[in-house]
Amino acid sequence: MPDPVALRILHSQFVNICEEMGIATMRTSYSPIFSEGLDFCCMILNPAGELVAMQNLNPAMTGQALYSGRWVVDDVGVDNFQPGDVVIHNDPYRGGSHMPEHLVITPFFYGGKLRGWLCNIAHVAEIGGMAPGSFSANATEVYQEGLRLPPVKIEERGEPVRDVWRIMLANHRTPDHSWGDFNAMIGSLKVGARRLESLFDEHQPEQIERAIPALFDYSETWIRRDIAELADGTYSGEDSQEDDGFEQRQYTLRADLTIDGDHLLVDWSRTDPQARGAINAPYPVTASATYTGIFQVIGSGAPFNSGAIRPIDIVARPGTVVNVRHPGACVGGQTELQPRIVELIQGKILSQVAPERTSAASGGTSGNFLFGGVHPQTGQYYTNYHFEGMGWGGRAETDGNNAQIVPHGNCRNTPVEVFESRYPWTVHEYRLNDDAGGAGRTRGGLGITRILEVEADEITVSALCDRSKISPWGVQGGLDGDRLAYLVKQVGSDEFLPFSKAFGTVSDTKFSNVILRRGDLVMLHSPSGGGYGSPLERDPEKVADDVRNRFVSLESARDVYGVVLDENGMVDAGATDVRRQELTDAVD
C-alpha cells in the first residue's frame, strides 16, 4: 500500500477540488437555496463511477454520490460521452433522490483517456409540477412533482443542447432562476476539471490511478476495524412518519441491523408499504440516511469514498416507503423520511451498542414551507423553497444545537434580510422557543418560532413537514422535545389555527396550494430536540445558565430538573438536593 500520509494528502486535494466547485456554485447561482441554503454537493468519481471524494457539505446526498453517477454512466453508456459533454438527470426511478435535486455529470479526460467524472447535485428551487416550489404534499404520482429528466445531454462537446434547455425552461415557473442555477452547476464542473487537470499535471496520471484503489482499501480497512469493535448481534428499532397528507395514519420504518465481525447489514424489509402521498424514498435516499446514521457513530476521520461502504450492505424492499416503486410520489422522502432514518439508525439502534456516541432525536423535519406568486413590486413570478431550523438532540456530553437545519442536510438558514428583500413577506418575529428542548443531562436544542405577514394580494403556500404529533424522542432517560406547529391567522380572525381548521386540509403538516391574502399571518413553530440522560443528572449550574438565557423556565428548572434558584438566579445547593430527592422518590 502507498504511504498513508501521501494518501491522506491526495484525499485532501480531491476534497479541496470539490469544495472549490461548491464555492463556485454558491457564488454564481441565482436562488437563495443555492447561495444561502447551500443545498448542493460536488464530487469526483473514478472511471467506473465509484466515489473518490465529495464536498463536506450535504450528507443527504451521500447515496446519490455513491450510486447515481454510476447508474447514469451505465444508463447512457460510457462510450457515448465525449469531452465537454454534460448529462443532467433528476429521475428518482433511475438513481435520483427526489425530483428537485438534479445531477450534472461530465467526463474528465487527461492525455486523451477517460480518468474520471465530475458531478454536482443540487436542489433546484422550482421545476414545475402541481405546486409552486415543486414540493407538493398532495402529489400521488411522480408526474405531479415536476419535470422528470432521465439522463440526457444538456451540453454536447461544450455547447448547450438548446432543445433540452428549452423543454426544461418551458416547464419551470421561474426559468430565469433555473437558467442561472443550472449554469452555476455546470460552471462548477469546469472549475473542477481545471483543478483536476492541475492535480494530474502534478502527480502524473499513473500515480493517481494507483492511489485511488489504495485510498478505497484504506477507508475500507478503517471502517471494518470500527465495525469489529462493536458487539456482534442483531439490533432492531422503529420510528414513524405521522401521516402522508392523505390519510391520518402512521407509516412505520423498521430496521434490523446485524453486526457480524467486520461486516454490517441493515435490513429495512419489515418497513410499511409505500404511501400514497409524497413521503416515500427511493433507494439512494435510504442509503444516504443509513450511511449517515452509521457514520455518525463510526468511521470518524476516515476518508469517505466508495471503499468506506464496502463493509456495509443495505436491503430495501421495492414497494416500501424506503424504496418507492414507480410512479409513487417521493419528493418528501429526501427531507422527511431521511432524518427519521438517520436518527433511527444512530439514536435507537446503534445506541444499543455505542450509547456514548449517539444522540436523542432532533426535530427531524426539514419544515418545508413553499410559496409563490406574482411579486407586487416587480410583476415577476417568484417561488421559494424555505426550510426551517429546529433543535437537535442532546448528546452524551453536549446539548443539542439550537435553530439549525435538519442534521442530515447541513444546510444554512436564509437570513431575514435576504428573505424579505426577495419575497413579499414581512418577518414579525424570529426567536428561539422557550422551554422547548427535551430535558436531560444534556438538553435538546431549541426550535424556533417565525411569524410572517403576507405583503401581496395573494400568495400560494404549501408545506411538507412532520413531528406535529410524534415528539422528538429523548434517550437514556431524557425527555421528549417540543413538537412542530405550522399555524395561520387570517385577516379578521383573532387566533392562530392549524391549516386543517382554517382551510380544511387533511393534514396540518402536509398540504398544497393554499391561498393566503394580504395581511394573513403564518406562524412557523419548529420542533426541538430530545434530551439525553436524566434531567436530574444535569449540572445545576447549567440549568441556572439556561434560566438566565430563558432557554428553561424557572418552573421547569424546579419541577423537571429539580434545581432551585435563589432570588438572584443562583443555585441553592441545599434546596436543590432536597428537590431532586423529592422528584426521585416520586418516580420510584
Add this chain to the structure above:
Amino acid sequence: MPWIERTVSWHDLGVEYCDVTGQLLPKRYWSFEVDGRTLKAVEPRYEDLYLEYLREAPAADFAGE
C-alpha cells in the same frame, strides 16, 4: 452462474431491481439460482449475502416481485 448483459431499447424507460438489495439493476448483472429460482443481483457478492442472510429472513425475500 454468469454475468448477463441486458439489452434495453432507448425508448424503454422501465427499471429492474436487484433481487437481493433493492438497488437498481445495471445493464450488466449477476444471475444465480436458488431453490429453482433465478435471481438477479448487482454483483456476485450479493449471491453470498442472499444465501447467508436473506434466505433465512422471509420478510426480506422479495425476489421476483
